[in-house]
Amino acid sequence: MNLDTVSIAQTSPDTKQPFAELGLKPDEYTRIKEILNRRPTSSELAMYSVMWSEHCSYKSSKVHLKQFGEKAPHSDALLVGIGENAGVVDVGQGYAVTFKIESHNHPSFIEPYQGAATGVGGIVRDILTMGARPIAVMDPLRFGPAEAPDTKRVLPGIVAGIGGYGNCLGLPNIGGEITFDQTYLGNPLVNALCVGVMRHEQIKLAKASGAGNLVVLFGAKTGGDGIGGVSVLASETFGASGPAKRPSVQVGDPFVEKVLIECSLEIFAEDLVVGIQDLGGAGLSCATSELASGGSGGMAVQLDKVPLRDPSLLPEEILMSESQERMCAIVEPKHIARFLEICAKWDVTVDVIGEVTDGDRLIITWHGEVIVDVPPRTVAHDGPVYNRPLAQPAYIDIVNAQIIDVPLPNTKEEIKAAILTIASTPNLADKSWVTSQYDKYVQGNTILAQPEDAGMVRVDESTQLGVAISTDANANWSYLNPYEGAKLALAEAARNIAVAGAKPLAVTNCLNFGSPEDPGVMWQFAESVRGLADGCLEMGLPVTGGNVSFYNQTGDVAILPTPVIGVLGVIQDVRTRTPMGIPAAGLDLYLLGETKNDLAGSEWAFLHNQRGGNSPIADLQREMKLIDFLLANNSIFKCAHDLSQGGLAATLIETTLKNNIGATITLNDAGIELLSETPSRVLIAIDPMDAANITYPATKIGTTGGSSLTINGAEISLAELRTAHTETFPKLFG
Amino acid sequence: MRIGVVTFPGTLDDRDAARAVKYAGAEAVSLWHGDADLKGVDAVILPGGFSYGDYLRCGAISRFAPVMTEIIAQANKGMPVLGICNGFQVLCEAHLLPGALTRNHELHFLCRDQTLKIENTTSAWTSNFTQGQEIVIPLKNGEGSFQCDDETLKSLEDNNRIIARYLGENPNGSRNLIAGITNERGNVVGLMPHPEHAIDSLTGPSTDGLPFFISVLTAMVGK
Numbered sequence: 001m002n003l004d005t006v007s008i009a010q011t012s013p014d015t016k017q018p019f020a021e022l023g024l025k026p027d028e029y030t031r032i033k034e035i036l037n038r039r040p041t042s043s044e045l046a047m048y049s050v051m052w053s054e055h056c057s058y059k060s061s062k063v064h065l066k067q068f069g070e071k072a073p074h075s076d077a078l079l080v081g082i083g084e085n086a087g088v089v090d091v092g093q094g095y096a097v098t099f100k101i102e103s104h105n106h107p108s109f110i111e112p113y114q115g116a117a118t119g120v121g122g123i124v125r126d127i128l129t130m131g132a133r134p135i136a137v138m139d140p141l142r143f144g145p146a147e148a149p150d151t152k153r154v155l156p157g158i159v160a161g162i163g164g165y166g167n168c169l170g171l172p173n174i175g176g177e178i179t180f181d182q183t184y185l186g187n188p189l190v191n192a193l194c195v196g197v198m199r200h201e202q203i204k205l206a207k208a209s210g211a212g213n214l215v216v217l218f219g220a221k222t223g224g225d226g227i228g229g230v231s232v233l234a235s236e237t238f239g240a241s242g243p244a245k246r247p248s249v250q251v252g253d254p255f256v257e258k259v260l261i262e263c264s265l266e267i268f269a270e271d272l273v274v275g276i277q278d279l280g281g282a283g284l285s286c287a288t289s290e291l292a293s294g295g296s297g298g299m300a301v302q303l304d305k306v307p308l309r310d311p312s313l314l315p316e317e318i319l320m321s322e323s324q325e326r327m328c329a330i331v332e333p334k335h336i337a338r339f340l341e342i343c344a345k346w347d348v349t350v351d352v353i354g355e356v357t358d359g360d361r362l363i364i365t366w367h368g369e370v371i372v373d374v375p376p377r378t379v380a381h382d383g384p385v386y387n388r389p390l391a392q393p394a395y396i397d398i399v400n401a402q403i404i405d406v407p408l409p410n411t412k413e414e415i416k417a418a419i420l421t422i423a424s425t426p427n428l429a430d431k432s433w434v435t436s437q438y439d440k441y442v443q444g445n446t447i448l449a450q451p452e453d454a455g456m457v458r459v460d461e462s463t464q465l466g467v468a469i470s471t472d473a474n475a476n477w478s479y480l481n482p483y484e485g486a487k488l489a490l491a492e493a494a495r496n497i498a499v500a501g502a503k504p505l506a507v508t509n510c511l512n513f514g515s516p517e518d519p520g521v522m523w524q525f526a527e528s529v530r531g532l533a534d535g536c537l538e539m540g541l542p543v544t545g546g547n548v549s550f551y552n553q554t555g556d557v558a559i560l561p562t563p564v565i566g567v568l569g570v571i572q573d574v575r576t577r578t579p580m581g582i583p584a585a586g587l588d589l590y591l592l593g594e595t596k597n598d599l600a601g602s603e604w605a606f607l608h609n610q611r612g613g614n615s616p617i618a619d620l621q622r623e624m625k626l627i628d629f630l631l632a633n634n635s636i637f638k639c640a641h642d643l644s645q646g647g648l649a650a651t652l653i654e655t656t657l658k659n660n661i662g663a664t665i666t667l668n669d670a671g672i673e674l675l676s677e678t679p680s681r682v683l684i685a686i687d688p689m690d691a692a693n694i695t696y697p698a699t700k701i702g703t704t705g706g707s708s709l710t711i712n713g714a715e716i717s718l719a720e721l722r723t724a725h726t727e728t729f730p731k732l733f734g
Numbered sequence: 735m736r737i738g739v740v741t742f743p744g745t746l747d748d749r750d751a752a753r754a755v756k757y758a759g760a761e762a763v764s765l766w767h768g769d770a771d772l773k774g775v776d777a778v779i780l781p782g783g784f785s786y787g788d789y790l791r792c793g794a795i796s797r798f799a800p801v802m803t804e805i806i807a808q809a810n811k812g813m814p815v816l817g818i819c820n821g822f823q824v825l826c827e828a829h830l831l832p833g834a835l836t837r838n839h840e841l842h843f844l845c846r847d848q849t850l851k852i853e854n855t856t857s858a859w860t861s862n863f864t865q866g867q868e869i870v871i872p873l874k875n876g877e878g879s880f881q882c883d884d885e886t887l888k889s890l891e892d893n894n895r896i897i898a899r900y901l902g903e904n905p906n907g908s909r910n911l912i913a914g915i916t917n918e919r920g921n922v923v924g925l926m927p928h929p930e931h932a933i934d935s936l937t938g939p940s941t942d943g944l945p946f947f948i949s950v951l952t953a954m955v956g957k
Contacts, residue, residue, distance in 0.1 A: 163843045167874075168784045170746030255744050255787025345768075347743065437843045441872045441931040441938065444750040458937070461753075575936060734840075 003315070004042040006370045013039050022049035028384055035378045043303075043364065043371040046316040047379055050282035051289060054550055057383030060516035061548045064526050067533035068543040075542040077505050080203060085126045085278065086196075087544020088203055089506045091570045095459055096200050097467055098130045101140075101193040101510040101566050103549035107250070108190040112157025117165035118226075118252040119192040121324050124169060125278035128261055129327070131204035131268050132196030135443060136457045137166050139176040139192055140471045140510070140564045144185025146426035146732050151180070154188050156733055162192070163437040168254035169261065172446045173438035174455025177471060177564075180426050186554035191510040191547075191564050195469055197459050202268060207275040207294030208330045208356045215288070215301060215354035216336070218343055219260045219279075219326040223309035226250035226283070226322025256325040263346035264327060270342075272335040279326035285319045285379070287328040288354075289362060292376035295330075297360030299376065304367050305353045315366045330356060386516075393520030399480060402612025404599045408671025415670055415714035418604075422649040422675075424724040426732065427603060430657075433729035447574045451654060453642045454500040458574045466574035470496035470567055474645070475560035476601035477615035482524045486531035486563045487618035488679055492644055493567035494539060498627040499640045499682055501578045502569030507536055509546035509565050514558020516550045524561040525550075531618075532563060538620045541567065578634055580641040581658025585705030587638050588688050589663060590698045591648065593626060593681035595673050603646045604675040616679050623680050629696040630682065636690040643681040648701075649674040651683050656709050657722055665702035665711045674711070735760040735951050738775035740805075740821075742767040742796045746783035747818065747930060754930040755779070758947035770800040777814035777858075777950050778805055780821025782875075782928060792835060792877050793823035802828055814858035814950045815922045819875050822914070822924030831915055831924045832890070833882030838875070839907030847939040848873035848927050849901040850913050853894070857920040858953040860897050862945035869942035871932035873905055873913075878926040880908035880915075890915055897923055 009015075019029040022045065032040050032048050040048060054060060068082060079096055080088035086100035104119025120137060127134045139162050144151045166173050171194070208215065267273060275294060277287045284306070292299040303315050313321070331339050336352065343350040357363075362379070364372035409418040422428055431451065440449040447466055448456035454470040472493040478485025494504040509532060514521040525548075536543055552559040571577060599605050600613025630640065641655045652674075656662050667673040685704055686694070708717045737755045739762050741748045752762035763775050767785075772778065786795040796802065802824070809815045809830050817825040825831045838844055849870050852863040863869070882890070887909055890896055895918070899911040906926075914925035929943030 160842070167843055167845075167876075168744070168746075168787065170783065253787065255784060255789070258746075258784070258787075259743050432846075436846050439843075439845050439874050441845065441874060441928065442746050442750070444753055444931060444937050446937055 003366060003369055003371065006041055006373045009039050009041045015039060017045055019045060023053055024049050028052060036374065041371050043315050043319055044374055046320050047285040047289065047372065050285050050320050051379045052383040056282050056286060058548060059384045060386050060388050060550060062385050063387050064529040067529055071533040071537040072542055073537050073540045078542045078544065082543065082545050084205060085129045087506065087508065088130060089544060089568065091459065091465065091467060093460060093463060093465055094199055095197055095465065096203060097195060097197050097568065098127055098132045099193065099195040099469065099508055099566065099568050100126055100545050101191055101471065101508050101564065102547040103510050103512060104190045104192060105187060105512065105549050105552055108158050109154065109188055112154050113161035114251050116158040116161030116190050118250045118324055119190050120162055120165045121252045121254065121257050122280045123192045123194040124171065124257065125280060127194045127196035128264055129204065129276055129278045130196065131202040132198040133265055134171055134194050134196045134261065135445065136174045136455060137171045137192065137194050138174055138455055138469060138471055141176060142179045142181065142184045142189035142562060144180065145182055146180045148185055150185060152733065158188065158190055159434050159437055165252055165254040167439045169258050170442045172440045172442050172449065174440060174446060174449040174457065176450065178431055178434060181475065181560060183557060183559045187552040187559050189512050189552065189562060193471060193566055195467065204268065204273065204276050205294065206277040206290050208291040208299055209295035210274060210332065211298065211356055211358045212333060213274055213356040214331045214333060214336055214352045215299060216329045216331050216339065216350060217306060217326065217353045218329065218348050218350040220253065220256050220323055221307045221309040221349055222318055222321050223323045224313055224317060224321065227317050227320045250322045250324050252324045259346050259348060260325050260327065263343060263348045266342050267339060270338065272339050273329045273331055275330040277328050279328060281322060283319065283321045289376040289379035291328060291330060292362045293380045295356060297376055298357035299354060299362050300357050301354035301364045303364050305351050307349055307351055315371055388516050388522045389519045390522035390526050391519040392523050399612040400614050404605050404610055404613045406599060406605055406608040406610060408675065410671055412714035415711050416716050418674065419649055419653065419716055420724045421607065422603065422646045423653045423721055424728050425603065425607060426728055428646045428650050429728035430726040431729065432726065433733060447577055448500055448579065452500065452580050453496040454502065456500055456502065456571065456574060456577055464573045464575055466571045468497050468500050468502035468569040468571060471564055472496065473562050473564040474601065475562045476606060476611065478528060478561040478563060479611065480601050480613065480615040482527035482561050483531035484615050484618050485561065486528040487535035487620065488616065489563060489565040490532060490535040491618055491620060491623045491679055493565045494627060495623065495682065496642050497567050497569035498630040499578065499642050501576055501634045502571035503631055504541055504567050504569045504627065506568050507541045507543045507565060509543065509563060510549065511546065512549045512552055512559060512562040512564065514553035518558065521558050528561055528563045532565065535618065535620060539624060576634060578637045578640045580655055581639055582655050582661045582663065582685055582704045583638050583659060585661060587685040587704040588691065588700055589702045589704060590684050590686065590694055591681060591701050592684060592696050592698045594678065594697060595676050595681065596678045597672055598676045598678040602675060602677040619680065626680050626682065626696065633693055636686050636693050638685040640682055640684045643683060644677065647675045647677050652709055653721060653725060655683060656718060657725060660718055661704055662706035662708045662718055663702050663704050664706065667701060667712055670712050735954060736763050736775045738763045738765040738772055738778040740765045740767060740778065740780050740801055742785035742799060744783055744785045744787055745781055747781040747928065750930040751779045751781040754933045754943065754947050757933045757944060758951060760951055765801055767796065767799040767801050770804050772804050772808060776954050780817040780824050782819030782821060785820055792820060793827040796824045797827035806830060809922050812919060812921050814953060816859050817924045818928055818930065819926055822926055825922060825924045830922045831917060832886045833880055835877050835926065836879045836881050837877050838879055843876040844905060845872065845874035848905060850898045850927060851901050852898050854897040854916060857897055857916040857923050859923040859946050859949050861952055862949040868901060870940045871927045871929050871943045872939060873927040875926060878906040880912040882909065893918065898925065
C-alpha cells in the first residue's frame with residue numbers, strides 16, 4: 001500500500017487524482033486545492049468528495065432551503081432548529097421532543113431489505129444523537145404500479161426490512177403512507193421518520209470543545225460496507241491490490257443498534273459526553289469534521305485506532321465507510337473510565353481514537369503519518385453552493401388547461417360500484433398486510449397507530465402527556481402545482497394532527513424530487529420549498545429540519561414531485577384523543593367544510609387515467625379555523641376522520657369498517673360529494689343532542705348504525721365492503 | 735410480592751412487563767442477564783424481544799446467561815416463571831418447557847390482536863381465568879409456530895398442559911393451535927402472545943392480559 005500523506009502531497013502537486021470518479025466536478029477539485037494550498041491527499045479527497053456530495057452538502061437545495069429560516073414564524077416551542085442532527089421542540093412539562101424524516105430511496109431500490117432497514121437505523125441514530133430515547137417510527141413509502149413485477153420484488157423486501165430492523169429495536173411503528181404510481185417504478189421512495197423524547201436538560205449537540213477531551217468511537221466495528229454510499233465510488237482507483245469493489249448499500253444489524261441505544265442512553269443519563277454525533281452518511285468523514293467544526297475546530301484523530309471488521313481496509317475507505325450502528329462522542333478525560341465501563345456492561349466495542357486540540361485544524365494520522373490536515377469547516381459546511389437554473393416545465397400549462405372528464409356515479413348501482421372500487425384500489429385499500437409486519441405495541445405507550453389519521457404515543461404515564469405525528473404528501477397536486485401542493489400537504493398533515501385531538505406544533509419534511517440538473521425539476525423543487533415555507537409562516541409552524549432527496553429519476557422520467565410533510569403535535573391528555581372509527585350506533589354524522597368540484601389530482605381521476613386540471617388553492621386561514629374548531633370541541637366528537645385521497649367515499653369506508661358499525665348517508669350530488677377531494681374537510685360523529693355546538697360550516701349527512709354502508713339507498717354490506725377493502729394487498733403480495 | 739423481570743441484550747418488552755406487574759399490584763424488580771442473582775424475587779418473567787438478535791436460534795444464547803442458571807434451579811423447585819414470546823423461546827431452549835418455536839408458516843413477522851381460548855386455569859399464571867374464557871391480546875412475532883413431536887404433543891394434550899389456544903385461523907402454523915403451554919408442575923408457563931400489552935384499553939386492545947399477572951399473586955398468596 002502506498003500511503004498518500006500530507007508531506008507527499010506537498011511535494012507531488014501533479015499527481016493525477018480520481019476526483020471525477022469520486023463525484024467531484026473539476027471546479028470543486030480546484031477549490032479543494034485552493035483551500036489547502038496544495039493537492040489533497042487521497043484521504044482528504046475522499047472526505048471532501050463524500051461531504052461535498054449532494055446528499056451531505058445540500059449544494060443544489062441550500063439556496064432554497066434558507067427560506068425556512070428567513071420565513072420562520074415566531075415559535076416559543078423551538079429549542080433546537082435546522083442544522084443539528086434533528087430539531088427539538090418543547091412539548092411542556094419539561095419534556096423536549098425531537099423528530100426528523102429522511103430518505104433511503106436509492107439503497108432501497110438496489111437492495112430493498114437492507115436499504116429500508118438501514119434507513120430506519122440511520123434516522124433512529126439521528127434522534128438518539130440529540131440525547132433522546134426514540135419512541136416511535138413511521139414510514140411513508142411510494143412504489144411503482146402495484147401490479148408491476150418489480151413492485152412485487154421491491155415492496156415485500158422494503159416492508160420486511162423496515163419491520164425486521166424497527167421491530168428488533170423495540171420501536172412501535174405508528175403510521176405512514178403507501179402510494180403507487182408509474183413514476184416510482186424505478187425510483188421507489190422509502191422515507192423513515194423517528195420521534196424521540198428527553199428532558200430539556202438532556203439535549204445533546206454535535207460539538208467537540210475543550211482541548212484535551214477525548215474523541216471516542218463506539219458501537220459496531222468499521223467494515224467495507226457502504227463505502228461511498230453518499231457519492232460515487234470507483235474503488236479500483238484506490239490501488240489495484242486493495243479489496244474488491246464493495247457494495248455501496250450498508251448492511252444493518254438491529255441488535256447492535258438496540259444495544260447501542262440502551263448503552264448511549266445510560267451514558268447520557270450520567271452526563272458523560274460533551275458532544276456526540278452518529279455515523280451515518282459519509283461515516284467518520286462526517287462525524288469528525290462536523291464535531292470539530294461544531295467546536296473550536298481543532299481535533300487530532302489516530303485513524304489506525306479505529307476497530308475494523310476487515311483489517312485490509314485502507315485509510316480512505318475507513319474515512320468513507322458507512323458501516324452502521326456507530327457513534328462518536330467527545331468525552332472529558334475524567335469521565336472516560338465510567339464511559340468505558342458502561343460500554344463494557346452492554347458489550348459495546350469502544351475505542352478512544354483521538355482528542356480535541358487547540359487550533360482549528362482537523363489532523364488525522366495513520367500510524368504516525370499525517371494523512372489529513374484540513375480546516376474542518378471547509379469539509380463540513382463550506383461545500384459548493386449551486387444556484388441551479390430553473391424553469392417552469394412545459395407540461396404545466398398543458399395539464400392545467402385540461403378539463404377533468406370522468407363518469408360520476410349517480411344511480412344506486414353506480415354508487416355501489418364506485419364505493420367498492422375506491423375500497424379496493426391499491427392506493428386506498430386496507431394496508432394491514434404491510435402494517436401487521438410492524439410491531440405497534442412495544443413500549444406500551446401507543447395510543448393511535450395506522451390506519452388512524454395520526455400516530456399518537458404517550459410521553460408521560462403519570463400526566464398522560466402525548467405527541468401525535470402525521471406525514472402526508474399529495475404528489476398528484478404537487479405535479480399540477482408544486483407551490484400549492486406543498487401547502488396542501490402541510491395543511492393535511494396539520495389537520496390529521498388536530499383530527500386526533502392534538503395541537504400542531506412543528507414541521508419536518510422529506511423532499512423527494514428528480515434530477516436537480518433538470519431546470520424543470522429544479523423549478524418544482526423551488527416552488528415546493530417556497531410553498532412550504534410560506535405555508536409554515538402562515539400557520540405559525542416552524543420547520544425543525546428535513547432532508548432532500550434528488551436524482552429520483554430514471555432516464556428522462558422524474559418521479560412526481562413528492563414533498564412529504566411531517567407535522568408533530570402535542571396533546572395534554574392522551575385519554576381525550578379522537579379515534580377515526582364510528583364507535584356506536586345512533587350518532588349523527590356531520591361533514592365539516594365545504595365540498596367543491598375538486599376532481600383534479602383526485603384518486604377518482606387517477607383511476608380514470610387523468611392527471612390534468614388545476615389543484616385546489618390552499619386556504620390556510622380556513623384550515624386554521626377548522627383546526628381551532630376541532631381542538632375546541634374535541635370532547636363532543638365520538639370519532640373524527642379526515643377527508644383526503646378518495647374523498648368522502650374513502651373516509652366513509654374506513655370509519656365504518658374500523659369498528660364494524662355502519663352508516664346511512666344522504667347526499668344531494670352523490671358523485672361529486674363522494675369523490676371530490678376539496679381540502680379542509682373532516683367527518684365527525686356526535687351525539688344528536690350536541691348539534692348546537694357545531695359552530696363551523698357543516699352539513700349533516702347521515703346517521704350511524706346497522707351492518708351496511710348505505711348511500712342514497714345504495715346498500716353495501718360491511719362484509720362485502722371489508723372483503724373488497726382487505727383482499728387487495730394479500731392478492732397482490734401475499 | 736416481588737416479581738423479577740429479566741433484561742437480556744436485545745430484550746424489548748421488559749418495561750412493558752414491569753408495568754403489567756405494577757398494574758397487578760406487585761413490585762417489579764429488574765434482573766440483569768449477567769448477574770446470577772434473583773434478588774430474592776418470588777416469581778420471574780422473561781419478557782419479549784430479540785435477545786442476542788435471535789442469533790443462532792431464538793433464545794439459544796440467552797439460555798446460557800448467568801441469570802438463567804438461577805432461574806432454572808428455582809423453577810425446578812416450583813418458583814413461578816412466565817416466558818412471553820422470546821421468553822417462551824428461552825424457556826424451550828432451557829428445557830424448562832418442551833418443543834420449539836419456529837418461523838411463522840407465512841414467513842412474515844405478524845402483529846395483530848389475537849383471540850385466544852384459555853384451556854387451563856390451574857397453572858400459576860392462569861388461575862384467575864375461567865375455563866374456556868375467550869380473550870383478545872396482541873400477538874407479535876416472526877417465530878411463533880409451536881412445534882414438537884407427536885409423543886410430546888399427546889402428553890401435553892393428555893396432561894392438560896396447553897394453557898391457551900388460538901381461536902379462528904391458525905396465525906402461525908402452531909401445532910394444535912397452541913399459543914401457550916405449562917410444565918408438569920404448572921409453575922412454568924410459556925406464552926407466545928403478549929398479555930403485558932393488554933392491561934389498559936388506552937394502549938392495548940383490551941385488559942384481558944391482566945389476569946395472567948394477578949394469577950401469580952393469587953398463587954403465591956395461596957402458598
